[in-house]
Amino acid sequence: MSNVDCNTNDVNNTGSLSEGLASGRCSVDQQRRPGCQPATAGKRQKRLGWSKEDNRRMFECYIRSEPERRGYRKRMLDPWIARNPNEELNEVSEQRLADQVRQIKIKKWLENMEQDEIALRVTNEYQETDHNSTDASNRILETQEDSRDQNNTPAEENPIAPPDLEPQEEISPELSALRDRILEVMLLEERAGLPSLRSCDRAKLRVEVGNVNEATKSIETHNITELNSLMYAVAYATTERMGMLKKRKERKTEEPFVKRRIKQSIKTWRKDFCKIEEIRRGNMRLKQRERLNRKYRLEENGTLYVSDMLKQKIKAGAAKIKRYGERCQQFKQSQQFQTNQKLFYETLDGKKREGKEQPDPIEATTFWRKIWSEEVINNEQATWLEQVEQEFSSIEVQEDINITMEDIRTGVSKMANWKAAGPDLVQGYWFKKLPGLHPRLQLHLQDYVHQGSARVDGQRKDSPHSERPNKGYPS
Structure with missing residues (x-):
């Protein structure tokens, strides 16, 4: 066997x-199907789960690592290990953390407002830490000077003098100048359109936004109009400091390209026609005659034939321009007939509309006061009044509208950054990047709802944009 x-x-x-x-x-x-592995084979690595709180800590560590400088990934790993309570996520590498930050930005796991709040909080903490450390060093120096005075020992000259900082209640000269500039812009009667800052340096823009947030803390606003003016002034001052504020050239109303092309061709044909007529008279130079000969083959076709051909081209071009103008007028009249037939027939008759006289405000006030203010005794036995009352008896009284900070944040987060602004010329980017003004916005909007003020546009009475509805603010 x-x-x-x-x-x-x-x-x-x-x-x-x-x-x-x-x-x-x-x-x-004993053979196994293709692709099947035994239970003793190597197990697949467990996928890490990142919660929203983990993403917030990750982004905060990313901001603290100063990503605009080289080597930020090494500086990001240590605070992440110190701040993260999840032991599984502490074993990741520097590259894995950088990939996670990139995914947070691309896939919008944190909204732009949350990212800006984290960046602003970290910046404020750094400023407070620097200020406290400077105060501590100043107190140590003052203690040393007092001890030297008590011992009657002359103090040694310090080659590096400590910086003279102002108290915490006051602001630095740079922020003071920025605040003065903002107040100056708030007094402007006319507003100019501001360009988009999408293409500028983001790190520099982040610093400027942090500065204007600090400068606006000491500027008071009493109503929604002043708050809107403050937002525009902040946007104007920041754009000016970024070097993006340029005078816009007035856009000229040009004719369509087809019409301009035909006119240019007619101009060229007329020049050549005049030169050929001079050749027929014998007054043309040799060089110009050679150019026209190459262009129109004067020796083969003859000057008389070319002259007649150019005449026909000029007439055909003029006819094209005339037909184009008639077609444009026909299109405008068709649109006008669909929208406003009365104005269409007045235009055909050659009549010009004269401006209507504005009604006298005193007469208008008297007219409406007689209708609404003076009491009139109506027929109380009318049956339709009882029917209407019974029909609407089940309708409850609407509750008072209370605008909360959550409503403000939700409305602001839905606004686009750099789309065309409304008549107040404040783009949505500045509503998002000025979180310090959100409590004021909530308070002024609540006052507007209660008082029912009609002017909420942020413009002055003599401004061309003063008749604007409440559509530039989050609802």
Whole structure:
């Protein structure tokens, strides 16, 4: 009998037939389907789960690592390990953290407002830390000077004098100048459109936005109009400091390209026609005659033929321009007939509309006061009044509208950054980047709802944009 036994395969733990020496094969019953691995094979690595709080901590560590400088990934790893309570996420590498930050930005796992709040909070903490450390160093120096005065020992000259900082209640000269500029812009009677800052340096823009947030803390606003003026002034001052404020050239109303092309061709044909007429008279120079000969083949066709051809081209071009003008007028009249037939027929008759006289405000006030203010005794026995009262008896009184900070944040987050601004010329970017003004916005809007003021546009009475509805603010 042959000694046939089943040996164990070292690779995938399968049996193999052998007679003395292993043949490397296994029976059909012991073979496994392709792609199936035994339970003892290496397990798949568990996927890490990142919660929203983890993403917030990750983005905060990213801001603290100063990403605009080189080597930020090494500086980001240590605070992440110190701040993160999840031990599984502490074992990730620097590259994995950088990938996570990139995914947070691309896939919007944190909204832009949340990212800006985190960046602003970290910036304020750094400023407070620097200020406190400077105060501590100043107190140490003052203590040393007092001890020297008590011991009557002359103090050694310090080659590096500590900086003279102002108290915490006051602001730096740079912020004071920025605040003065904002107040100056708020007094402007006319507003100019501001360009988009999408293409400028984002790191520099972040610093400027942090500065204007600090400068606006000491500027008071009493109503929604002043708050809107403050927002525009902040946007104007920031754009000016970024070097993006340029005077816009007035856009000229040009004719359509087709019409301009035909006119240019007619101009060229007329020049050539005059030159050919001079050639027929014998007054043309040799060089110009050679150019026209190459262009129109004067020797083959003759000057008379070319002259007649240019006349026909000029007439055809003028006819094209005339037909184009008639077609444009026909299109405008068709549109006008669909929208305003009365104005269409007045235009056909050649009549010009004269401005209507504005009604006298005193007469208008008297007219409406007689209708609404003076009491009139009506027919109280009318049956339709009872029917209407019964029909609307089930309708409840509407509750008072209360605008909360959550409503403000939700409305502001839905605004686009750099789309065309409304008549107040304040783009949505500045509503998002000025979180310090959100409590004021909530308060002024609540006052507006209660008082029912009609002017909420942020413009002055003599401004061309003063008749603007409340559509520039989050609702």
